[in-house]
Amino acid sequence: MEAARWARIRNHGRVGETRPWLAGLGAQDRELVRQALTAAVTGPFFPDWEFATLFGLDRDEVRAVLAAWPETDDPTAQLTAVTNALNNLLGYPHGLDRRWGDYLSVDRNRLQGLLHTIRQAAGLEGRVERAGGAMLEDDAGHRGSTADYFLVTVARGPAWDHGRRRREQAGWDEHAAFMDALAAEGVVVLGGPVGEGDGDDVLLVVAVDDEATIRARLAADPWAGSILTIDAVRPWSVWLRGPGR
Numbered sequence: 001m002e003a004a005r006w007a008r009i010r011n012h013g014r015v016g017e018t019r020p021w022l023a024g025l026g027a028q029d030r031e032l033v034r035q036a037l038t039a040a041v042t043g044p045f046f047p048d049w050e051f052a053t054l055f056g057l058d059r060d061e062v063r064a065v066l067a068a069w070p071e072t073d074d075p076t077a078q079l080t081a082v083t084n085a086l087n088n089l090l091g092y093p094h095g096l097d098r099r100w101g102d103y104l105s106v107d108r109n110r111l112q113g114l115l116h117t118i119r120q121a122a123g124l125e126g127r128v129e130r131a132g133g134a135m136l137e138d139d140a141g142h143r144g145s146t147a148d149y150f151l152v153t154v155a156r157g158p159a160w161d162h163g164r165r166r167r168e169q170a171g172w173d174e175h176a177a178f179m180d181a182l183a184a185e186g187v188v189v190l191g192g193p194v195g196e197g198d199g200d201d202v203l204l205v206v207a208v209d210d211e212a213t214i215r216a217r218l219a220a221d222p223w224a225g226s227i228l229t230i231d232a233v234r235p236w237s238v239w240l241r242g243p244g245r
Contacts, residue, residue, distance in 0.1 A: 019075050021121035030070055032106060032114055033082055037066040039103035040085040045094040054092060054212040055084045079122055084212060086115040091216045148238045149189065150214055152204040152230060159226035166198040174222040187217060201231065211235075 025033070039045060040055070041063045052058045057065075057080060065072065065081040072078040089104070090112055104111065161169055169175075182188040189207050193199025208214045211233045218224055 019079075021079065021118050022070060024117070024121050025070075029114055029117070032104070032111065033086075033118075034066070034069055035104050036085040036089055036111065037062065037069060037081065039089060040081075041066055043096075043103050044099060045089060045096055046092065050215075053215065054088050056080050056210075056212075057084075079118075083115065083118060083122075083124070084210070086111060086118070087209070088212055088216070090115065091213060093216060093219045148207075149236045150206045150208060150211065151232075151234045151236045152206050152214060152218070153232040153234075154202040154204065154218075154228050155231040156200070157223070157225060157227050157229040160228075166193065169223075169227050171222050171227070175227070178221050182217065187214070202228070205236070 022030075041059060046054055048059065055062055057077060061077060062081045062085070065078050069078075090108060100108075159170075166172075179188065179191065183191070187206060187208060188204050190205040191202060194201050194203050206214050208217070214233060215230065218230060221228065
């Protein structure tokens with residue numbers, strides 16, 4: 001059965017047989033996807049050093065998806081490239097909204113609606129809502145299993161004042177307000193320093209769609225890249241849970 005499933009994926013040439021999310025897109029939506037992929041690959045929005053982390057694919061792999069669009073030799077990579085292109089254009093703090101119109105013919109609301117349509121048709125929306133949602137790779141190297149949360153390790157950055165405690169660092173009130181807002185939104189489930197007192201690092205338990213999303217959200221922290229830096233982002237699957245937890 002497994003061999004047959006992957007044979008169907010490899011023989012993907014007929015739209016809709018293995019990609020119902022694509023079969024449901026009209027000509028205008030397909031053109032918007034092409035624009036988003038073009039913006040991701042050739043635009044100034046995503047730096048080379050972070051591209052693979054944001055997309056789960058390197059720039060050349062996304063470029064190959066764009067070149068073949070809407071056909072593909074790898075439907076999983078295609079869906080990954082498309083959803084991450086849309087998601088990162090909307091959520092990554094690229095600070096280049098002035099260049100938006102150079103690549104995209106619609107506004108953010110229209111692109112957000114397209115992303116929702118694709119995720120829903122691909123069966124990703126419900127899975128994320130139930131599981132908290134990261135798409136991972138299984139032991140055979142195929143994306144598709146889910147993690148419940150991400151564990152984010154946040155380390156002291158180059159602007160950390162080692163003569164002061166955590167709550168005495170410059171801009172603490174702004175940083176605390178930002179983190180409180182993420183917790184109130186349900187993005188950060190748990191968080192705090194690891195070790196005695198102030199601890200060395202901070203560990204966050206985060207419920208988001210993917211690694212790119214949490215990196216984008218944390219990039220808006222007033223301490224990001226200066227007083228604090230992201231040291232690691234790891235998917236976490238919960239296997240044990242106590243009564244009432």
